[in-house]
Amino acid sequence: MTIAAEDDQSPPDPTEIPAPEYKKRKHSHRRNRAVRHTLTGETRLHTGFRSRILGNERNIIVYLPPGYSAEIEMRYPVLYMQDGQNLFDKATAFGGVEWGLDETAQRLIIEDRIEPLIIVGIYNTGEHRIEEYTPTRDARLKKGGGADRYGQFLIEEVKPFIDERYRTLTDPDNTGLGGSSLGGLVSLYVGLKHPSVFGRLMVMSPSAWWDKAMIINFITSLKAKSSTRIWLDIGTLEGKFTPHYVRTLRDQLVRSGWRLTDDLHFLEVENGEHNEKAWGARADQALEFLYR
Structure with missing residues (x-):
């Protein structure tokens, strides 16, 4: 299927995209002991959470x-x-650079700009990140395709664990899913595939190029538009091609029934880069759209 964009320039053939930037990012779940902790507010760490579904912790x-x-x-x-x-x-x-999402949420809640909420940060395992965060296997990169099992892990293992231990509102209108880059891709995919579980999605700089932009075709295939509320964004400095694919993703969401400024908010950040500092800098806007 050929994907047409509704902006001035159509995206290139996905097979022409060079090796993506994520390959330079070596994610790890290990602590950098040379850097002091910078946690704000009340946080609780659950170590070694074991998944039967994924076979890791x-x-x-x-x-x-x-x-x-x-x-x-x-x-x-x-x-x-x-x-x-x-x-x-x-x-x-x-790289020792955090989003500062705890400070942002704390400030917005105290200022009564968002409703109080619990934020659950699910660590990636480093070596399994690409596999778990991608819906299909990318033939060119020869990896990926474990997002359905990762979604099962979220729904059947993580969410029940959190609901049992914390005072949560468990319905989809009060359950959000979010992430950036491949984390944004998997959040959009799992969230839209399971609207009976997740009703709010924070999708930052999603890797919409993955496997010939399969996420756009996935949205096209949805049988009905859900009531899911979606924040979607991208920076103009996030590679030569990625912004084109995210704009096309936005256009497909609109064609599928989402309404800009209503249940879909799209932000394109001038000079926005693909890193934690950039995502943290606009997290306040995303939280306000989803949790005001």
């Missing part, structure tokens, strides 16, 4: 909103985020 870090321990009758929406080691803490983040 990882850490899960949970940010709790101000007042969580005092308001013992209150329940909260939950946002599940990929690449959890990069969200809150320089000591565990890729």
Whole structure:
């Protein structure tokens, strides 16, 4: 299938895309002991969370909103985020640069700009990241395709674990999923495939080019538009081709029934780069759209 863009220039043939930038990023779940912890607010770390479905283990870090321990009758929406080691803490983040998502959420909640929420950071395992975060096997790269099992892991193992231990609102309207890069790709794919579980999606700089832009064809194949609320963004400096694919992804979401500024917000950041600092800098806007 040929994918047409609705902007000034059509994306190139995906097979012409050079080796992607992610190959230079060596993700790890290990702590950088030379860097001090930078956690804000109340966080809880669950180490060695074992998955029967995936056959591996990882850490899960949970940010709790101000007042969580005092308001013992209150329940909260939950946002599940990929690449959890990069969200809150320089000591565990890729390259020692975190999103600062704990500081951002804390500030927005205190200023009454978003509703209080729980944020669950699910660490990647490093070696399995590409496999788990991609819906299909990319024939050119000869890897990937484990997103369905990863989604099963989120729905059948992680979410029940969190719902059992924390005061959560468990319905889809109060359950979000998010991430960046390949983490954005898997969040959009799993979220739209399971709208009865996830109702809010934070999709930052998604790797929409993966496997000849399969995510766009996946959205085209959806039998019905869900009520899922979607934040989608991209930076203009995120490679020569990726912004084109993300704009095409936006256009397909609109064709499928999502409405810009209503249940779909698209942001293109001038001079925005593909890194944790850039994603953290606009996380406040994403949280306000999804949790205002």
